[in-house]
Amino acid sequence: MNVAPPRPARNWPLLxxxxxxxxxxxxxxxxxxxxxxxxxxxxLPGGQRLLxxxxxxxxxxxxxxxxxxxxxIYIAIIGTVVGGILAIPIAVLAARNLTLGPIVxxxxxxxxxxxxxxxxxxxxxxxxxxxxxxPVAGALALSxxxxxxxxxxxxxxxxxxxxxxxxxVRAAGGTWLQMIQFGxxxxxxxxxxxxxxxxxxxxxxxxxxxxxxxxxxxxxILETQRANFEYERVTMIIxxxxxxxxxxxxxxxxxxxxxx
Amino acid sequence: MNKNQGxxxxxxxxxxxxxxxxxxxxxxxxxxxxxxxxxxGSSGAGKSTLLRAINGLNRMTSGTVEVDGTKVPQKxxxxxxxxxxxxxxxxxxxxxxxxxxxxxxxxxxxLAHVPGWRAMFNLWPAHDREVAMKALERVGITEKAWxxxxxxxxxxxxxxxxxxxxxxxxxxxxxxxPVASLDPVTTHQIxxxxxxxxxxxxxxxxxxxxxxxxAKQYGQRIIGLRFGELVYDGSAANVTDEDFRDIYGRDFTxxxxxxxxxxxx
Amino acid sequence: xxxxxxxxxPQKQIGWATxxxxxxAVLFFWSLIAIEFSPGxxxxxxxxxxxxxxxxxxxxxxxxxxxxxxxxxxxIQIAWIGTIIAALLSLPLALFGARTLFPRIARFVKxxxxxxxxxxxxxxxxxxxxxxxxxxxxGALAIGISSVGMLTKLxxxxxxxxxxxxxxxxxxxxxxxxxxxxxxxxxxVLPEIVAHWLFxxxxxxxxxxxxxxxxxxxxxxxxxxxxxxxxxEKAAAVLLLTIIVVLIIDMVSGxxxxxxxxx
Ligand SMILES: Nc1ncnc2c1ncn2[C@@H]1O[C@H](COP(=O)(O)OP(=O)(O)OP(=O)(O)O)[C@@H](O)[C@H]1O
Ligand SMILES: [Mg+2]
Numbered sequence: 001m002n003v004a005p006p007r008p009a010r011n012w013p014l015l016x017x018x019x020x021x022x023x024x025x026x027x028x029x030x031x032x033x034x035x036x037x038x039x040x041x042x043x044l045p046g047g048q049r050l051l052x053x054x055x056x057x058x059x060x061x062x063x064x065x066x067x068x069x070x071x072x073i074y075i076a077i078i079g080t081v082v083g084g085i086l087a088i089p090i091a092v093l094a095a096r097n098l099t100l101g102p103i104v105x106x107x108x109x110x111x112x113x114x115x116x117x118x119x120x121x122x123x124x125x126x127x128x129x130x131x132x133x134x135p136v137a138g139a140l141a142l143s144x145x146x147x148x149x150x151x152x153x154x155x156x157x158x159x160x161x162x163x164x165x166x167x168x169v170r171a172a173g174g175t176w177l178q179m180i181q182f183g184x185x186x187x188x189x190x191x192x193x194x195x196x197x198x199x200x201x202x203x204x205x206x207x208x209x210x211x212x213x214x215x216x217x218x219x220x221i222l223e224t225q226r227a228n229f230e231y232e233r234v235t236m237i238i239x240x241x242x243x244x245x246x247x248x249x250x251x252x253x254x255x256x257x258x259x260x
Numbered sequence: 261m262n263k264n265q266g267x268x269x270x271x272x273x274x275x276x277x278x279x280x281x282x283x284x285x286x287x288x289x290x291x292x293x294x295x296x297x298x299x300x301g302s303s304g305a306g307k308s309t310l311l312r313a314i315n316g317l318n319r320m321t322s323g324t325v326e327v328d329g330t331k332v333p334q335k336x337x338x339x340x341x342x343x344x345x346x347x348x349x350x351x352x353x354x355x356x357x358x359x360x361x362x363x364x365x366x367x368x369x370x371l372a373h374v375p376g377w378r379a380m381f382n383l384w385p386a387h388d389r390e391v392a393m394k395a396l397e398r399v400g401i402t403e404k405a406w407x408x409x410x411x412x413x414x415x416x417x418x419x420x421x422x423x424x425x426x427x428x429x430x431x432x433x434x435x436x437x438p439v440a441s442l443d444p445v446t447t448h449q450i451x452x453x454x455x456x457x458x459x460x461x462x463x464x465x466x467x468x469x470x471x472x473x474x475a476k477q478y479g480q481r482i483i484g485l486r487f488g489e490l491v492y493d494g495s496a497a498n499v500t501d502e503d504f505r506d507i508y509g510r511d512f513t514x515x516x517x518x519x520x521x522x523x524x525x
Numbered sequence: 526x527x528x529x530x531x532x533x534x535p536q537k538q539i540g541w542a543t544x545x546x547x548x549x550a551v552l553f554f555w556s557l558i559a560i561e562f563s564p565g566x567x568x569x570x571x572x573x574x575x576x577x578x579x580x581x582x583x584x585x586x587x588x589x590x591x592x593x594x595x596x597x598x599x600x601i602q603i604a605w606i607g608t609i610i611a612a613l614l615s616l617p618l619a620l621f622g623a624r625t626l627f628p629r630i631a632r633f634v635k636x637x638x639x640x641x642x643x644x645x646x647x648x649x650x651x652x653x654x655x656x657x658x659x660x661x662x663x664g665a666l667a668i669g670i671s672s673v674g675m676l677t678k679l680x681x682x683x684x685x686x687x688x689x690x691x692x693x694x695x696x697x698x699x700x701x702x703x704x705x706x707x708x709x710x711x712x713x714v715l716p717e718i719v720a721h722w723l724f725x726x727x728x729x730x731x732x733x734x735x736x737x738x739x740x741x742x743x744x745x746x747x748x749x750x751x752x753x754x755x756x757x758e759k760a761a762a763v764l765l766l767t768i769i770v771v772l773i774i775d776m777v778s779g780x781x782x783x784x785x786x787x788x
Pocket of ligand 2: 307308309436437
């Protein structure tokens with residue numbers, strides 16, 4: 001006959017510590033940002049007014065969106081191509097199985113992580129300051145953003161490739177570059193295309209906000225209308241961009257399916 | 261406490277699945293309180309369908325099932341939950357919540373016995389904890405009470421499954437191939453547990469089994485199903501190989517028994 | 526040696542790949558022309574960037590401690606409250622958004638979550654600022670609402686992938702659907718869902734850093750101002766501190782996530 005062991009004591013310090021941290025952090029943060037349910041509730045009528053002002057969207061404004069919208073697409077294309085090309089060496093060197101040595105790997109990996117740390121709008125602000133307001137700044141910002149996205153994802157897929165081919169190229173007397181070109185990249189190509197398409201989708205989304213800081217595209221016109229409280233136009237812009245983003249996602253999804 | 265409880269009666273009961281498969285056909289069957297019934301039949305014969313009709317996990321297309329004279333409700337809701345409270349179920353794949361402790365898994369058997377808010381906030385009355393612990397005692401694994409279910413062997417997990425059913429203090433236990441995922445030694449232990457519980461507590465027990473020798477060894481009464489129809493109903497002591505052949509519609513083979521020497525001529 | 530499929534495959538795809546490269550090249554150069562990216566300017570750009578970068582040194586750390594750190598802390602607070610709001614709202618939504626448990630409600634929930642995901646937080650902030658005023662509160666609401674979409678989607682996917690057996694076991698013992706959620710579903714999904722919360726918190730830190738651009742609090746507004754008034758050494762402090770804080774939070778949160786998943 002076996003006896004029931006006593007119920008094990010809970011790890012109270014850990015439990016209370018976690019709970020205390022969660023509650024404390026939430027209280028402190030809520031306090032810090034001035035969170036207030038009453039304010040939210042009191043302002044709901046204002047929200048309702050805003051919604052009324054934002055609806056219906058100003059369709060007459062639509063034709064004026066054409067030029068900035070195309071600019072957004074151009075920026076996204078340039079950013080994806082430039083960033084996509086630059087991401088190739090960065091991803092290869094960050095892949096443990098392909099890199100040139102521990103120092104290169106370490107440096108490259110940290111470079112990649114730091115790029116990823118800064119949000120897209122920060123890059124846009126910096127490039128707008130460096131090269132002036134306009135689409136060039138946007139394209140540069142998205143290039144950096146694209147490097148960050150593709151190199152991170154692709155270096156992980158490259159680490160998972162079958163090393164048989166690269167080693168065969170090496171064994172046949174190929175250089176490191178030949179090994180990458182003929183042994184590694186063919187295997188990672190499909191993933192690369194898929195990530196590039198994904199980056200393009202993100203870039204189209206991102207380029208609608210880049211203009212908020214003067215980096216070209218449809219965001220710039222969004223910023224002007226917002227500053228003038230033209231909310232029916234703001235809604236129009238946002239709707240147009242959402243539709244465009246959905247269409248682009250559908251197209252890239254169908255390309256991706258065809259590749260698979 | 262279950263002396264006069266746990267009777268089951270099927271009256272012209274049929275189950276036709278949405279895709280047209282007949283799971284049960286015009287079944288008339290009566291099971292008395294405290295019986296230990298083994299249900300046999302080849303795969304797809306309708307064994308699970310029969311058990312799951314008793315606690316309303318499967319709905320009838322015609323006819324009725326009654327438990328202690330009350331019709332099993334044919335729609336979700338309070339009445340069905342009240343019925344299920346009195347009917348414990350044991351599954352082939354145990355169906356434990358692996359990340360919870362054994363105790364919490366057994367307490368699941370008490371869910372229908374306590375107010376919803378108590379269960380919601382894990383505030384179990386002492387009485388219910390005691391019932392759960394007693395259930396664990398009965399299957400002999402109290403020492404595992406505070407271990408995560410994932411860390412138990414298959415046989416131990418099935419014991420927790422049994423304890424969960426016992427914690428309901430049920431009038432009926434339904435066991436759907438409770439030993440099909442276990443090794444032969446554990447199989448016999450679990451079957452003995454089920455028989456012992458049936459004797460000690462007088463809980464009506466229905467067990468679906470694949471293996472003929474187990475059915476014969478542990479069954480009191482054997483029910484044979486074929487294509488959803490009742491083709492055999494008699495005491496385990498009298499069942500012959502001939503009968504099994506009728507139930508299965510073929511000669512049986514090594515696959516149908518647990519111990520190979522049991523294959524008779 | 527037998528023919529290696531890896532060597533044959535690219536050859537078959539050459540026609541396809543050449544075409545794709547050609548089309549992309551055309552689109553690329555067309556875009557360059559369209560945004561008037563003249564070769565003359567192209568030559569200047571690296572120089573301009575290098576020149577501005579040189580102004581970034583040395584970072585004005587005095588400004589960093591006095592003005593940037595409080596703004597970063599505000600960003601963290603925004604991200605935290607936003608994540609808490611999203612976690613609280615998305616948990617029930619994720620449960621009811623699981624096709625396998627609630628086929629009919631799930632469709633509706635998925636629609637809501639897709640809509641919420643479509644809006645970048647900064648656009649939501651544009652709407653919240655006029656409602657609750659300039660400041661971090663608007664930012665937290667924007668982050669919360671936009672995170673609900675993704676957390677609901679991911680959470681529902683976790684719920685859909687669970688072992689359904691224990692749910693039936695709870696219902697077979699007379700427990701209600703709600704108690705089945707509590708005892709059979711939540712224990713199975715909670716670790717993964719909490720890991721998703723943490724991951725979203727990491728993303729939200731980055732998101733909250735940019736909200737200042739539309740006046741919704743956080744470090745973004747500080748960066749915008751330092752750059753606008755060409756205080757590059759102060760801007761450098763913003764970037765440096767942001768990178769450090771984000772890296773630390775990523776590391777800590779990533780470690781906790783791995784611990785939780787391992788159990
Ligand atoms: N949900 C369902 N939908 C459609 N048909 C079903 C369903 N469940 C069972 N069936 C069919 O009903 C018949 C009886 O099934 P049941 O599960 O009761 O058999 P069983 O005797 O338990 O078989 P096994 O020994 O394989 O568990 C089978 O033909 C089966 O395919
Ligand atoms: Mg079955």
